[in-house]
Amino acid sequence: MLTGLLRLAAQLPLSVLHALGGALGWLVYLCAPTYASRLRENLLQSGLWNDTADFQRLLHENIAQAGKAAAELPAVWFRPQAQAASLIKRVHGWESIEATRAAGKGVIFLTPHLGCFEILPQWITLRMPVTVLYRPPKLRWLEPVMLVGRTRPNMTATGTDLSGVRMLLKALRRGEGVGILPDQAPGTGEGEWADFFGRPAYTMTLALKLSESTGAPIVLTWALRLPGGRGFEASFEPLPAPLPGESAARQLNRALEAVIRRCPQQYLWSYNRYKTPRGVRPPDAHDGH
Numbered sequence: 069m070l071t072g073l074l075r076l077a078a079q080l081p082l083s084v085l086h087a088l089g090g091a092l093g094w095l096v097y098l099c100a101p102t103y104a105s106r107l108r109e110n111l112l113q114s115g116l117w118n119d120t121a122d123f124q125r126l127l128h129e130n131i132a133q134a135g136k137a138a139a140e141l142p143a144v145w146f147r148p149q150a151q152a153a154s155l156i157k158r159v160h161g162w163e164s165i166e167a168t169r170a171a172g173k174g175v176i177f178l179t180p181h182l183g184c185f186e187i188l189p190q191w192i193t194l195r196m197p198v199t200v201l202y203r204p205p206k207l208r209w210l211e212p213v214m215l216v217g218r219t220r221p222n223m224t225a226t227g228t229d230l231s232g233v234r235m236l237l238k239a240l241r242r243g244e245g246v247g248i249l250p251d252q253a254p255g256t257g258e259g260e261w262a263d264f265f266g267r268p269a270y271t272m273t274l275a276l277k278l279s280e281s282t283g284a285p286i287v288l289t290w291a292l293r294l295p296g297g298r299g300f301e302a303s304f305e306p307l308p309a310p311l312p313g314e315s316a317a318r319q320l321n322r323a324l325e326a327v328i329r330r331c332p333q334q335y336l337w338s339y340n341r342y343k344t345p346r347g348v349r350p351p352d353a354h355d356g357h
Contacts (some may be wrong), residue, residue: 070214071213072147078146082155083297085139091134107131107338114265116332129333136293137184138335144186145217151185153191161304165287169196169295174240174284178250180324181336183292184300186217189247191291191302193222198245199235201274211295228255234275240282248275248353251324253340256347262317265325268351269342271317288323292331 077085097104100225111130117123139319144152168175177192179185192198200218202225218225226232236246253259254272261268286307291300308326310319328335344350
C-alpha cells in the first residue's frame with residue numbers, strides 16, 4: 069500500500085513535491101525535539117554563519133530543505149529511471165570520469181548527505197554500472213520501499229560487511245563504479261576519529277583503502293536542488309590531495325567540509341554524525357587532529 073501511494077506521489081511535479089516537503093520539514097522539526105535539537109547543535113558546531121540572524125536564516129532554510137529531501141524521493145525512486153535521471157539539468161566534471169573509464173579504471177564515488185544524494189546513482193547508472201554500499205534503515209518497514217527505489221539496471225546494492233567490501237573490490241577491478249556515503253558513521257574497526265567542522269567524528273577509511281588496492285580514483289559528487297523545483301545540478305570533483313602529515317580520515321573530512329560550505333542549507337545536519345558507534349573507544353582530548 070505504501071509503495072502504491074509513493075508511485076502516485078511520483079507523478080506530481082517536482083515543484084509540488086518540494087512545496088509539500090518544505091511544510092513537512094517544519095512539521096517534523098516542531099514535533100520531534102530530539103531531531104530538532106541535533107539539527108541545531110550540528111549547525112551551530114559548523115560555524116558556517118556570521119551572527120544570530122544569519123544562523124536563524126540558515127536554520128530555517130535547512131529545516132525546509134530536509135523536508136524537500138524526503139518529499140522528492142517518490143520522484144527519484146518510482147519514476148522510470150531515465151525520467152528520474154532527467155531531473156538533473158546541469159552536470160559539471162563528468163568528462164574526467166569518462167577519461168578514467170577509457171583508461172580501464174573503476175571509480176569510487178563519494179556522495180555526502182548533501183542535496184539530493186539519491187538522484188546521483190539514477191543518473192550515473194545510465195552511463196556505467198555502479199555497486200552501492202547499503203546499510204538497512206533503522207525503520208525496517210522502510211527497507212522494502214528503499215530496495216524498490218534502488219533496484220535499477222546497472223545498480224547493485226551490497227551490505228557493509230566483509231562480503232560487501234569484496235563486491236566493491238571486484239566491481240572496481242572490472243572498471244566499474246562504487247558508491248559510498250562518506251559522512252555516514254562506520255562500524256567498529258572501520259574508521260578513525262578525525263575533525264569534522266572542529267569536532268571529532270568517527271570517519272570511514274574504506275574509500276582510501278579501496279583506492280590504494282585498485283588504483284581507482286576517488287571522486288566527490290553531489291546534486292544540489294535548483295530553485296522552484298526546477299531539478300538538480302550535479303558536480304563531480306576529484307578528492308583533493310592530503311596536506312603534509314594529514315591522516316586519510318582528516319583528508320576526507322576536509323574535502324567534505326569544502327563541499328558542504330558551498331551550500332550548507334542543503335546538508336543533512338540532523339544526521340547523528342558525532343555519535344560514538346558501539347564498541348568504539350570515544351576520542352581523547354587530543355584525538356581528531
